[in-house]
Amino acid sequence: SAVISQKPSRDICQRGTSLTIQCQVDSQVTMMFWYRQQPGQSLTLIATANQGSEATYESGFVIDKFPISRPNLTFSTLTVSNMSPEDSSIYLCSVEGEAGSYGYTFGSGTRLTVV
Amino acid sequence: KQEVTQIPAALSVPEGENLVLNCSFTDSAIYNLQWFRQDPGKGLTSLLLIQSSQREQTSGRLNASLDKSSGRSTLYIAASQPGDSATYLCAVRDNNDMRFGAGTRLTVKP
Numbered sequence: 706s707a708v709i710s711q712k713p714s715r716d717i718c719q720r721g722t723s724l725t726i727q728c729q730v731d732s733q734v735t736m737m738f739w740y741r742q743q744p745g746q747s748l749t750l751i752a753t754a755n756q757g758s759e760a761t762y763e764s765g766f767v768i769d770k771f772p773i774s775r776p777n778l779t780f781s782t783l784t785v786s787n788m789s790p791e792d793s794s795i796y797l798c799s800v801e802g803e804a805g806s807y808g809y810t811f812g813s814g815t816r817l818t819v820v
Numbered sequence: 821k822q823e824v825t826q827i828p829a830a831l832s833v834p835e836g837e838n839l840v841l842n843c844s845f846t847d848s849a850i851y852n853l854q855w856f857r858q859d860p861g862k863g864l865t866s867l868l869l870i871q872s873s874q875r876e877q878t879s880g881r882l883n884a885s886l887d888k889s890s891g892r893s894t895l896y897i898a899a900s901q902p903g904d905s906a907t908y909l910c911a912v913r914d915n916n917d918m919r920f921g922a923g924t925r926l927t928v929k930p
Binding site for chain 2: 813
């Protein structure tokens with residue numbers, strides 16, 4: 706299965722600033738997924754990032770708040786913009802396994818605290 | 821819309837016990853079901869992946885079963901150890917996307 710390097714692992718940010726999270730995959734993948742996990746909650750899909758096209762956002766998430774880049778088949782970034790304390794969460798990137806498997810692999814997560 | 825439920829929400833057991841975690845889902849038209857482990861503040865580590873055509877998968881002390889028709893899966897952990905303490909998440913992949921349960925927080929006491 707793919708190996709994903711995600712960074713930063715954690716950060717403490719000031720209200721109103723932005724943070725960019727990076728995910729690097731050790732193989733080429735068509736789709737990358739970005740999730741949010743709020744404290745004590747399960748994972749919620751933010752968006753799906755395809756190389757060469759705009760990301761597809763889930764209901765409740767907008768591009769202005771969570772801009773995503775996907776410059777190639779091994780890399781993606783998620784930016785959390787104009788942060789507020791409500792954005793304090795763990796953010797995770799993920800990729801899906803090859804056809805026939807479809808198991809998901811996750812990055813190590815970014816633990817964000819907004820003060 | 822697929823809904824995934826995990827019971828119990830939290831479980832505390834003494835070291836050495838065998839235990840079962842439960843996962844149920846509402847729509848049986850799934851591709852697969854995956855069990856993950858999550859340590860506090862960390863990402864998800866895949867434990868077992870069961871394809872829709874399979875009934876169970878085993879890895880070491882872990883055994884996961886799948887009953888698609890009844891919308892249930894169980895994760896069996898044998899001879900639990902303090903290092904097994906973590907949150908266990910099940911996730912269902914269907915035609916739309918992957919849906920996660922809220923997890924079971926497991927504590928194994930020495």
